[in-house]
Amino acid sequence: MLELMLNGKKISIKEGATILDAANAAGVNIPTMCHLKGHSSFTSCMVCVVKEHVSGRLIPSCTAPVANGMIIDTDSTEVHHARKSALDLLLSEHVGDCEAPCRLTCPAHMNIPLMIRQIASGKMTEAIETIKEHISIPAVLGRICPAPCEKGCRRSRFDSSVAICLLKRFVADIDLYSKSPHIPVCGISTGRNVAIVGAGPAGLSAAYYLARCGHQCTIFDDRQEPGGQLRYGVPENILPRQVLDKEVEVLKKLGILFEMKMKVGKDISICELREKFDALVLAPGKKDQYSLLSWLVKTTEKGIVIDAHTHMTSESGVFAGGAVVHEGRLAVRAVGHGRNMAVSIDHFLKKIPVTGVLRRFESRIGKIHEPEIIEFMKESDCSQSIEPSGGATAGFCVDEAVRESKRCMHCDCRKQDDCKLRDLAEKYSASPKHFNVEGRKPFTRVTTHTSVVFESGKCIKCGLCVRITEKAHETYGLTFVGRGFDTFVGIPFNESLGAGLQTTAEECVKQCPTGALAFKNC
Numbered sequence: 001m002l003e004l005m006l007n008g009k010k011i012s013i014k015e016g017a018t019i020l021d022a023a024n025a026a027g028v029n030i031p032t033m034c035h036l037k038g039h040s041s042f043t044s045c046m047v048c049v050v051k052e053h054v055s056g057r058l059i060p061s062c063t064a065p066v067a068n069g070m071i072i073d074t075d076s077t078e079v080h081h082a083r084k085s086a087l088d089l090l091l092s093e094h095v096g097d098c099e100a101p102c103r104l105t106c107p108a109h110m111n112i113p114l115m116i117r118q119i120a121s122g123k124m125t126e127a128i129e130t131i132k133e134h135i136s137i138p139a140v141l142g143r144i145c146p147a148p149c150e151k152g153c154r155r156s157r158f159d160s161s162v163a164i165c166l167l168k169r170f171v172a173d174i175d176l177y178s179k180s181p182h183i184p185v186c187g188i189s190t191g192r193n194v195a196i197v198g199a200g201p202a203g204l205s206a207a208y209y210l211a212r213c214g215h216q217c218t219i220f221d222d223r224q225e226p227g228g229q230l231r232y233g234v235p236e237n238i239l240p241r242q243v244l245d246k247e248v249e250v251l252k253k254l255g256i257l258f259e260m261k262m263k264v265g266k267d268i269s270i271c272e273l274r275e276k277f278d279a280l281v282l283a284p285g286k287k288d289q290y291s292l293l294s295w296l297v298k299t300t301e302k303g304i305v306i307d308a309h310t311h312m313t314s315e316s317g318v319f320a321g322g323a324v325v326h327e328g329r330l331a332v333r334a335v336g337h338g339r340n341m342a343v344s345i346d347h348f349l350k351k352i353p354v355t356g357v358l359r360r361f362e363s364r365i366g367k368i369h370e371p372e373i374i375e376f377m378k379e380s381d382c383s384q385s386i387e388p389s390g391g392a393t394a395g396f397c398v399d400e401a402v403r404e405s406k407r408c409m410h411c412d413c414r415k416q417d418d419c420k421l422r423d424l425a426e427k428y429s430a431s432p433k434h435f436n437v438e439g440r441k442p443f444t445r446v447t448t449h450t451s452v453v454f455e456s457g458k459c460i461k462c463g464l465c466v467r468i469t470e471k472a473h474e475t476y477g478l479t480f481v482g483r484g485f486d487t488f489v490g491i492p493f494n495e496s497l498g499a500g501l502q503t504t505a506e507e508c509v510k511q512c513p514t515g516a517l518a519f520k521n522c
């Protein structure tokens, strides 16, 4: 047996073990990207580096064998810095968008490409779940939203944007008019209660997501019926009240209580609400500074002052969102505020640091060149945008929705929630801009496999897929092509991806540490 010190603890391990083996045996986590147990080592990513103090060197733990008396640090500032540099280097030549431009421009940050893939494959139950992760009242928004997401849609570079808003409405209507509209699974009751001032889009949305977390919500509003400007400011022919009522019904089924015809400041004071409830949401719609005087929070002429990330006001436990904090009056932005407030309030009630919704690391391709649009179009139907046969007010029928969804170019990364590179870039604050690389490689997409897509710009050349296909004796498999910096992963003899991955597609997608190899439908 060999002995070493690992993060100050004495460890014994059998001869021949690597430092990574020793760390694993001691329950110490070291990140890896190009290492896979049972396969030969490759030592290309260098994110597994650790500091060995006897030699004074930084060494890759996945291949360095343990020697007697080693003193290893896996978590020092120097080690973190080295890992960040390794990641900076990988990102400097990375060509991929973690998230699609449509999603980045949606104020509610809905996962649009995922919803579209679900519609295209007829998975409407999954599609409504995807929508409701970010938008609590999609049938309403599907009728009134000016769709800023469509202005960001990349398909407009080819012909015209995908009709995202109509697709969302199509799914929402199917669900809302079904026998049992989607009711999310709510967490068990936390015993904490939240008062929400304002039954408009921000208040309704905050209540929906708070109820999902198991918090009891009561909405106070001076009007007769819930909906705020949606009910009292939008004409019936644009937003039928029946649609709004049905979406409010869903909220009531979650146990959300409505105290209508209750004017805050007259029928009940902010002080009383603060006494009776564990947290308070202020979402009363547009208000002038004077009328907010008795609300006991800091205001300017623009409305209530909040922390932009958490929506917390100057008073602890009091959060604000919607038109009372933002000059724009987009309902979808208010709905997004509602969800953000719910996340912050959930933190607050759980007594954990209130961070609000954390934005993730984003790899971005940047400007897309004309030939790259053709690459993006490889999985898309080239036909012009589909017009609803009954007119825009009637919305899509099933066939139209499916055809329109097939126009999507899938601009997002299909491994965005399962990408080691993204996770580690976030953890080590890595940046694609650290190494100033002139220009970038063109975006390419290989679609010649029934279920797998290969986007070589996201490949970090870890060689895992090459070793997996080799070990499984694939007829063609994958291989490294070219030399030096110009090396890339490809299929031998210019064969198709289908020919390369006949038996190992699933394993290669699973082990690929990035979105280079991904399932088309996820």
Ligand code: SF4
Residues within 6 Å of the ligand: 094, 095, 096, 097, 098, 099, 362, 363, 413, 414, 415, 416, 417, 419, 420, 421, 422, 458, 514, 515, 516
């Ligand atoms: S491979 Fe990872 S880092 Fe690259 S675009 Fe996809 S999710 Fe983002």
Ligand code: SF4
Residues within 6 Å of the ligand: 100, 101, 102, 103, 112, 113, 116, 152, 153, 154, 155, 162, 164, 407, 408, 409, 410, 411, 412
């Ligand atoms: S083509 Fe699809 S994924 Fe790309 S921006 Fe448009 S809707 Fe989003």
Ligand code: SF4
Residues within 6 Å of the ligand: 458, 459, 460, 461, 462, 463, 464, 465, 466, 489, 508, 511, 512, 513, 514, 516, 517
């Ligand atoms: S495609 Fe292959 S070589 Fe490239 S990152 Fe994925 S597993 Fe590694």
Ligand code: FES
Residues within 6 Å of the ligand: 031, 032, 033, 034, 035, 042, 043, 044, 045, 046, 047, 048, 049, 060, 061, 062, 063
């Ligand atoms: S070099 Fe060790 S995991 Fe990549």
